[in-house]
Amino acid sequence: MEECGRLSHLFVTVFLFSFHSYIVLPTIADVTVAALCGGRDACSLAIYLTGFQQAISGLGSVIMMPLLGNLSNSYGRKILLTIPTTLAIVPLAILALKRTKNWVYAYYAFKTLTAMVADGGVLCLSFGYLVTSKSKAESVSEGKRVAAFSVLYGVVSFANVLGNLGARFLSTSQIFQVGAFVSILTLVYMRIFVKDWSSSSSSRDDHIDHSTPLALEERTESCNNLRFHGIPSPKDIFRLINTSTTFALAASITLLGGLADAGAQTFLPYFLKFRFGFNKNQFAIIFLIINVGAALSNVVFVPKLGHRFGEMTLLSFAFFVAFLNMLLNSLSWAPWVPYTAASLGIVFTMWSSCVRSIASKQVGCSEQGIAQGCMMAITSLANVTSPLIFSPLSALFLSEEAPFHFSGFCVLCIGLCYLMAFILSMIIKLVPSSSKERVSNQHCVVA
Template sequence: MEKLAELSHLFVTVFLSSFASLMVIPAITDVTMSAVCPGKDECSLAIYLSGFQQAIIGLGTVVMMPLIGNLSDQYGRKALLTLPMTLSIIPLVILAYSRTTTFFYAYYLLRTLTAMICEGSINCLALAYVADNVLERQRTSAFGILSGIATAAFVCGTLAARFLSTASTFQVAALVSMLAAVYMRIFLRESLPNGENLTRPILKSGQDGHCQDDGDLSGLAPVLKKIPSIQEITGLLKSSVTFSQAAVVAFFNSIAEGGMQASIMYYLKARFHFSKNQYADLMLLLGIAGMASQLVFMPLLTQLVAEEKLLAIGLLGGIADALLFSVAWSNWVMLQLKFDFSLHPFIAENFPFLLEFVLICQVPYATTMFAVFMVFVPPCLRSIASKQVGPTEQGKAQGCISGIISFAKIISPLIYSPLTGM
């Protein structure tokens, strides 16, 4: 019961943090376009800026994810959670104050810098926290529930963004982000792999646990030594064939996902003239499908189906999703939609929202059926990786997988941004 209570505090922390960071996604495309290319629905510069930001963030997280995971094995999950949850507040506060071009570029710069530490680190540390407190045979289900909590936050955040103004969206996000950090510091107990209490802060060194006061930065040495070398990461990958296979799957799956994330919203803006509310509609349907799958179906399926098979089902769902989008983009689908609309002039005149709903269902939103399966992939990959290492290496293992995913997200914009900007 005690471990369950601790996990409940972790779930609340993840929910609030995810709610704050995800609710701004439907609005950020319009903010970017207004700041960079005001009055336009197509803007190659905005696409390249987003792709460049994603690549730089990925470059930073390649280094930071293994470091943060490794440090959490030594100093505790809560201690390391404090840093990304605090830094993530800053960019939200900037756009909560103003969304003019000057403030947008300030946001863009600080978001890029802070996300090099924050992007994925909260999820990485939460996964390690769950691994500390859940038995191996229950981890797939537990990781699925954790992903479901994040998806539920995505649904709630998107729903809030659907009805809030752009200014209010960023203001609420900044407030909830602050609340998440405060809640975590007050209620979440520390979790160390060896079960011991935290006895010294990160920037302490020496046997007596006191910082050297000679005016240099020698207190940072123990932290810097925790950065995993290439040899350590390679050794971890070689330690288990299953772990290395999971890493390869995570890499290629993330290249595909990263490419879609970097381009899809700008495509929908250019082709369908999507607004904040329509982005929110799309994300809401995706989130509801993913949440139902992770919180209801996946815990049941893990009792009947091996996690490797669930992973295969999830990957097939992702392939089908990409194929359906490729068809939806073709000209004949667009012509068919226009033809269908012309058959219903009375509906178009009196009930335009019904035609919008038809468009939603026929083109991009039809792909939400595959979200039920696609969400199997991350929990299964994380669970498989978790079971290949010991209890004192969970942070390092999850950080390694997160670093590989980040590396993939460096590559994907280099491939997809030029294609989307054509």
């Protein structure tokens, strides 16, 4: 009963945070274009500014996510959750006041800085919170881990559904006012209701030698784990990724999937706006279709299918369908095609929870925070790389200087990233899990 209450408050916090993030998402492209493009439906300035913000924020997140995850192992998830939930308030408050040119520039300036911690921080810390608990009886075993991660993603998807419904029916000014209010509510709710069990007092770690930042010892089922203290260096992260071939492949898949997700989220709206003149209402409906499917798959289907077929099978299937989704979008010969492609979201949104579960099983009890922080850092690295690749492609093929007539070429390239991730997901099935390669963490306990 206590465990249900603990997780329910976490889920509410994640829901509120995701809601205020997603309610503004369909409107950002409209607001940016209206403020910067002088009445045109698209311009390079809006595309490059969006890409620049995404790249710089992602670069900062590469450093901040492992740090947040590692510090949460020592100081507790709740204390660290306060940081991203507080920072997320600022950009929304700016656009809640005004959306003229200078205010939009101010939004992007603050968003660039706060997103380094806020955008991935809540999910990163929540993943670690899910796997650690007060007693062995309450811990999340490996067999149930994909269900736990998928339910968390389901909560995010449900928040996305309601956020897009709000974006569809509220005016632009009301959208940002609601977003700012809910961001404040998220912080207050989290501070009052979320309970924290810090691993700093865990007596089971008292005997471990902390003399080195990262002690790589021979891994056995007695849980001789990697140890991190302070700020993890790039060398530490690299050595964590290489703890097993499976973890390394999961990290590579996360990079490709994150690269594609970031490109689809940022540049697909600009393509659809150029191709069919879509605005926030059409974007909201498309995101709504995707996230209704995501909520259903992550809450209902993944826990059942993951137990029956395994995360790796679902991972491959999800990436192949994600490629088909982008292929359909790139060819969009009529306005109804993007809506049809969005219906595939019930399948392609499965990949994140599956790969998180795979990565979680490759590390020990006390490394869940740093491991999930590492995976989130890889996603952030994808956010850095994505605009470097897709901003020029999108701007070029949406302009009159395109080398050939195919405005959806950038979207097709996003699909190719999913296809490469699909190929790697087929390889990961061939890698056996041995006791020498990963730590047994059936009971991740926090005292």
